[in-house]
């Protein structure tokens with residue numbers, strides 16, 4: 001599986017994720033959340049940033065189900081879901097991820113038919129550094 | 139008519155006077171540099187202009203034959219303007235736009251734009267794991283969102299959910315392109331008809347997009363020649379005027395993964411369109427035929443909305459009742475497009491627009507006088523409004 005190739009702006013996100021925390025870059029000047037991370041605030045142009053802890057709750061905004069041809073590691077678990085999660089505490093920030101049965105479960109652990117736009121999900125971490133998402137029981 | 143520098147800007151100041159192309163195929167034996175030379179020389183021959191007169195070049199940043207190699211191989215003159223545009227297929231129309239601007243402002247007199255690509259023989263760019271652009275690749279690729287098809291399928295799924303667009307609407311796009319390719323002997327899919335049954339039972343690439351929602355993988359090259367309107371009158375064929383041109387990179391746009399804006403289902407087409415129509419004497423209702431960038435069928439409904447042919451959410455329904463076929467409301471991609479003629483980063487759409495306005499298309503729209511050509515939606519884009 002591909003590891004995130006991070007940059008200066010993105011590195012803190014992954015460092016927090018490795019500790020099991022979902023944090024989003026925010027402007028320390030005006031408070032605006034921004035994603036993907038970048039050097040300064042497009043609203044007030046401040047270079048002062050902080051990383052705000054978010055609840056990890058969200059809803060599926062969209063999803064796809066890739067089929068081969070794919071890189072070998074991904075072809076091995078295809079078809080799998082890739083979802084776009086709109087964060088409850090930061091509408092407009094939508095994280096790409098996978099819906100799985102539990103932290104650490106493979107990408108194909110949830111049948112594609114169970115994934116629906118609008119479904120509520122919660123971020124989970126298994127220590128690998130990548131956030132994953134589980135469906136909230138309704 | 140007032141000329142350049144009189145406040146008219148680019149409007150009708152320049153014209154495309156020559157087009158050239160190689161064969162299109164899944165595999166061609168010659169290398170990209172040779173194909174580039176052949177396409178450029180064919181375009182200049184079509185224009186009746188000696189290669190030694192060329193003083194401007196424009197292409198894509200992804201083009202691998204550079205100006206030095208091309209110019210010395212085909213014997214161009216001293217170049218005083220050369221430019222390359224980024225963002226893959228988003229740069230197609232901008233190559234002509236840059237030449238038009240250079241010629242209209244006196245930076246050059248004869249410009250050639252080109253694209254040569256062996257995408258059929260070469261590797262798929264997404265298989266390269268050594269180069270994973272940090273932004274935005276770190277936010278998408280580890281989760282298995284690997285290919286352009288996956289990235290656009292994400293927007294397509296939401297579009298279908300939000301507006302009730304269906305796979306039949308996407309099929310209408312694929313079918314119109316295939317039908318035109320079936321009329322075009324140069325098209326890769328010339329002798330391969332498409333049926334609804336084939337479409338609906340084809341394999342998935344990235345649900346909700348199937349095989350036929352994806353463009354071809356083609357080897358080939360194309361070029362065109364841009365000169366001033368005045369010079370155009372002395373060329374071999376009838377000039378096709380660059381009536382308006384635009385590039386578009388919207389505020390807070392994120393490229394193919396435009397997932398982090400208030401409204402991800404509007405993109406660069408809207409920005410390019412606003413500029414294009416503002417500087418044109420025409421409106422969308424005046425467009426006789428359109429060549430709309432079709433790396434994926436799902437880009438067509440978005441582009442139809444962006445360029446003002448219908449309202450938000452109406453792009454799917456617009457494709458109904460044969461609207462995109464010859465005789466329909468807006469005949470589309472009349473050479474077959476990237477879906478069925480050739481995928482050469484959209485340059486074949488430019489040349490097909492010229493053919494329509496010369497009256498020489500293999501699927502001619504009777505009396506076509508205006509043609510919209512667009513570059514890739516979903517990436518920083520560009521567009522041309524051509525007229526004869």
Ligand SMILES: [Zn+2]
Nearest residue numbers: 027030041044
């Ligand atoms: Zn700020």
